[in-house]
Amino acid sequence: MKKILLTLAAVSALTFVSCNDDDDNTPITSNLNLNISGLENLGAEYVYEGWVIVNGLPVSTGTFSVNDSGELSQSSFVVEANTLAVATKFVLSIEPTNDTDPAPANTKILAGDFSGNSAGVTSTGIVGDFSNATGKYILATPTDGMMNNERSGIWFLDLTTGGPTTGLSLPTLSAGWKYEGWVVMNGTPISTGTFTDVAKADDNAAATNFKGNINNGPGYPGEDYIQNAPDGFTFPTDLRGATAVISVEPDPDNSSKPFTLKPLAHGIPSDANDHVTFSMGAGPVKEISGTVIR
Secondary structure, eight states, X not given: OHHHHHHHHHHHHHHXXXXXXXXXXXXXXXXXXXXXXXXXXXXXXXXXXXXXXXXXXXXXXXXXXXXXXXXXXXXXXXXXXXXXXXXXXXXXXXXXXXXXXXXXXXXXXXXXXXXXXXXXXXXXXXXXXXXXXXXXXXXXXTTSSOSSOGGGEEEOEEOTTSSOEEOEEOOOOOTTEEEEEEEEETTEEEEEEEESOTTSOOTTXXXXXXXXXXXXXXXXSEEEOOSOOOTTOOSSOOXXXXXXXXXXXXXXXXXXXOOSOXXXXXXXXXXXXXXXXXXXXXXXXXXXXXXXXX
């Protein structure tokens, strides 16, 4: 009987020690809470992913999507407590939905340093500072060699000194981002092309289907809407009364519409003359910001 009791006691002790060991190995977690507005729906191919920077290295905090109303699919994330406690920075990036790369993509949209238990995050420091952005443009159609539809093209250049000079003053973007020009006609945005250098032609200058057949136009961003109009439109057209917009787009970009960041915009006057320089004003969104709490 004594042997049986001793055996039971030994088993109980081992069981107790085993349970304690399991408890000791259970990681302690904390919640990371995001309070961010102004993000947009990325569609099915991309998601947002949060990262905390620990000893200079990124640690993922999880992914989420955003619906058409700007609501986050998830705003609270469980993170290993020790990792979160020593994190110095929070970064939000745009990633492919089926991403096999463990590192953040170049398309980082928000970032901010932790101060205590919170971090104020903004797009200004990591995408670009658009507080001093300015823009000028003219109406003209230089790619068709004709002078009878000059209000069917827009070029982001300045003619106030006589010859054409750079019309846009914009910061150099971080890797993973490009500028894109747009004309919004009857509520529909139609691209003028993407670009990274305001003093050069945009990326599709030679390949656009819209331009005329004579040449590619001046060495600045812009577009002639001469042929191959989208459904519901007729080219050549008249851009007076439309809205000119400069947006900041993720690269790569899977959307045919302007991204949230739109630092410059201007309503083209209904009585605008061609080859006259017009100044753009502030766009609807120059910055996205929010707060992250650990």
